[in-house]
Amino acid sequence: MQTTAETTQEHGAIAVEQAHGHGDHPDHRLFGMGVFLFAEAMIFLGLFAAYLTFRSVAEVWPPAGTPERELLLPGINTIILISSSFVMNRGNQAIKQDDVKGMQFWFGLTAALGAIFLAGQGYEYYTNTFGLTDNLFTSTFYVLTGFHGLHVMFGLSLILLVLLRSRTPGHYSSTSHFGIEASELYWHFVDVVWIVLFLILYIL
Amino acid sequence: MSVSTLEPTQTPQPPQPKHPERHWKDFFGFSTDHKVIAIQYFVVSFVFYLIAGAMATSIRVELATPDADFLGYENYNGVLTLHGTMMIFLWIVPAGAAFANYLIPLMIGAKDMAFPVLNGLAFWLVPPGGALLLLSLLAETPPSAGWTSYPPLSLMTGQVGQMMWILAVLLLGTSSILGGVNFVTTILKMRIKEMGLYDMPLFCWAMLATSMLILISTPVLAGALILLSFDLLAGTAFFNPTGGGDPIVYQHMFWFYSHPAVYIMILPVFGLISDILPVHARKPIFGYKAIAYSSLAIAFLGNIVWAHHMFTSGTPGWLRMFFMAATMVIAVPTGIKIFSWVATIWGGKLRLNSAMLFAIGFVSMFLVGGLSGVMVASVPFDIHVHDTYFIVAHFHYVLFGGSVFGIYAGIYHWYPKMVGRMLDETWGKVHFALTFVGFNLCFFPMHILGLQGMPRRVVQYDPAFADINRICTIGSIILAVSTLPFLFNAVYCWFWGEKALPNPWNALTLEWQTSSPPIIENFEEEPVLWSGPYDYGIDSEPEEDTRSVADLLAEVKAEM
């Protein structure tokens, strides 16, 4: 998702700019980020709606010939991703106490969990016995999980960026930590999308 | 949102000793100044308008005769597709963004947009998107499934061209979303502290509604185009019946965006009109709150009527009835606007300059398009006229008679502010007269064509329709010619026009309280809200000259 990448770099750029600019400018970046995530949510909503329509019009679903899907691995993956959200929140709390080390620890852990999730997803793709073009179900399966996976990757890079920046002493503090809040908001978003996705693709 | 969410008081800063100067090179690079970006939007979208208009003219020349003898079968659909796509995604939508960029910060007394860099970025997605679209015309087969690009046809007309079309629309959609984020945040968060929501000029209300539509609907188009590109390139079959997919799902997703999109294209213009009429009628806007709320009502309703574009395709009967009723209801909030505008000019002291002529022309031409809109909302009737020239007439009345007339009105009104020079009135009136005549000559007869049986998107048609088509073509030539006086006027006056005072129209909104053109961060110091946006006639003593506003302002300040 190029869009997101650009936006958030953008936020970074503003952060830099405003650091030297008018310092007392109220910060609207989190609000803007929320608005943007709303738009992002609409893309997913559109794709989910398309999936559910295909599903409801079809006589048999998934279409005949679709292999059984394994639930164990994605189930574990789901738990990993959900727990990472809680882990990440600890990091945010740490920085509010000016505890940069703590923040780094919790964010590092989040990044690791995110990476495991991606690896699990990759493994699932690799071992799946069905391909992108087999039928309507498999196509939507790959497009939805793949599109979500891109978002996870992007969220992961945000976290890594935060970790990188936090090496500069004083970059984040209890009073200035937009990057941390933004990446956390984003990560929660990715998490919530996954929950819906998991429900409609695997469980329903 | 209430006044309490306004930004905290800023400590009045001592006037900065030196202002950074505007350099002409700023306009040719990446700028973060909302005024520069706005002008970039204006110029770029206008260039694309000329290109898309030239395509329209060639379409009309082709249709002057019943045979495919000018563009031919090979090129017609490509030109048609690009005409529609460019007019919408590269002209009306970015022109709306241009006004929003220019006016929002000035109208609410802010120094810039909430996210200036993001703003520059949103603009810079437009030129590559436009270039991609233009280049697609050179592909072996250009995109030729219409601006709607319905599959399966769009999957069969040539991969490269169609993919370029998809990428271009994705880029332009992204630009529009980023713009929307900025507009919402700026309007809600950056007003000067005295300005409550109900003190905002109505353009800001309109942009609030527009941005909400952009944020809700544009992403769904992106979703549809992502799926379409998988079908096109990767061999999936989301919309391809051969593989079990469903082309109707694409139509739903497409119109879930593209119906709201028509309000994305008209709501900003509604806002412009609400801000232009009172100034030149010297009378307050009639029914401020009703107009403000009706924008929100239109935005809301706009989201639940999309399937009225699909009355003859695969939608169940009861659903058609729902979409019909919901669509018709939009006549109510829109009617409120129309009636309020008429009431605004009624009893005023109308200065019939070019801005006012185009604004009034907007009201009367949009009315025609709106009335035919309600007709086609009726399912039994739409079954007859769907995909005919009746529809072509409808949407050019709302898009050209509406959006384009309104944009011209806006340009005539704010040009002095943007450029610092006045446009020439005589050329403006010539422009208006030619546009008005050419437009009606070109598009009114199309209603009859459609009713009589001429389908749209055809390069060759029943010779029985040749006469009416010739009238339309003559109208379109007048319309094309009408652009020339405007172009000449705009370019000439940019350099040699009469210098504009800060407030040449004696208007009350904040953008007129700073110099023309405004300085880099807009206001010398934070402006004072000394009257409502439309408080005309309250102090009905004759004003001697334009400085009286400034004097008043100074007085008010002295008292504080």
Next chain:
Amino acid sequence: MNDSESRGLVVRPVAELTSNYMERAKLSPAISISAAGVAITVISLWYGQNHGWLPEAASQNAPLVDGLFNLMMTISVWLFLAIQGAIVLAIIKFRKQPGDETDGPPIEGNLSLELVWTAIPVVIVMVLAVYSFDVYQQMGGLDPMASHDHTRIAKVSSGSAIAGSLDGDQGLPHGQNVALGIGANPASEGMDADVTIDVMGLQYAWLFTYPGNVMAGELHIPAGRDVELNIQAQDVLHAFWVPQFRLKQDAIPGRMSKLRFRPETPGTYPIVCAELCGAFHGAMRSTVIVDTPEDYDVWYQTQIASAIDGDANDSRVATAVGMTGLSDADRMALHPHAPAIDAAAIAAITPMAHHHHD
């Protein structure tokens, strides 16, 4: 002020009117407004019936649609004249006088006026919606058989419908997942139509298949009888439109849509493809011939007869259809001038043949 209350209600002697200048100034707007109102109403009522913009009405439902359109025209002309009239009048009456730099009166709104112009459109819209609903119902649009989204009955064949090939069995989608469109009108709901015809849209021709495997490039139907079309598309979207019937229905690959109606006036009318379907979309036209029932029977019997020994026509249909299987580029190479007309023409002069799929 008693006088002014009865303004416009009492017709006064002219002398009295002219005797008092003030009175006359107050009265004349009231009179002229009511006069204008009457004039606008008369004009719109007349024009709504006499616009002459619609083509001949040749089906049972067409007059219903026309009645609806005429009402909408009446309302639109009324609104148009009233609003444009107000605008033009404002431009004339309220233009700034030279030298007058003052503002107009500070009127910011008027609640009762605003309520009126909200309520009137509400009423109009309700009337139009109910009327449209009624017409749609009478046309058969709400027949559950035709308007409900049935779930998929059979799978679409996995052949290359997209490639537009008619070879073998693959081309035609066998199953239909959804049947949509216009069904039986309430009077004949649940009854079978008198004639049922399969319609296939393909780039760029219409093929009509009658019971008994009679295949034609033109549509013959009997006047005054219920006709049901089962419309399908072979490659891309098309739309079956007969302007004189006021009926249009998309032909959707992978779905079957129904169009049921009753032609009334014998005659020959165009069938127009109304959905962009490729380079020669504009040339995808055919003809519908509404015969008297007797003529129709005669025609149909001849078709059946020649269908039995009409193998000669097979090749011609095949040519027509074969044309349709070509890509646009191929077709353009073959016929640089008006290729699609050729394709349609061949189809048209080949009114019948065996269904070449049996």
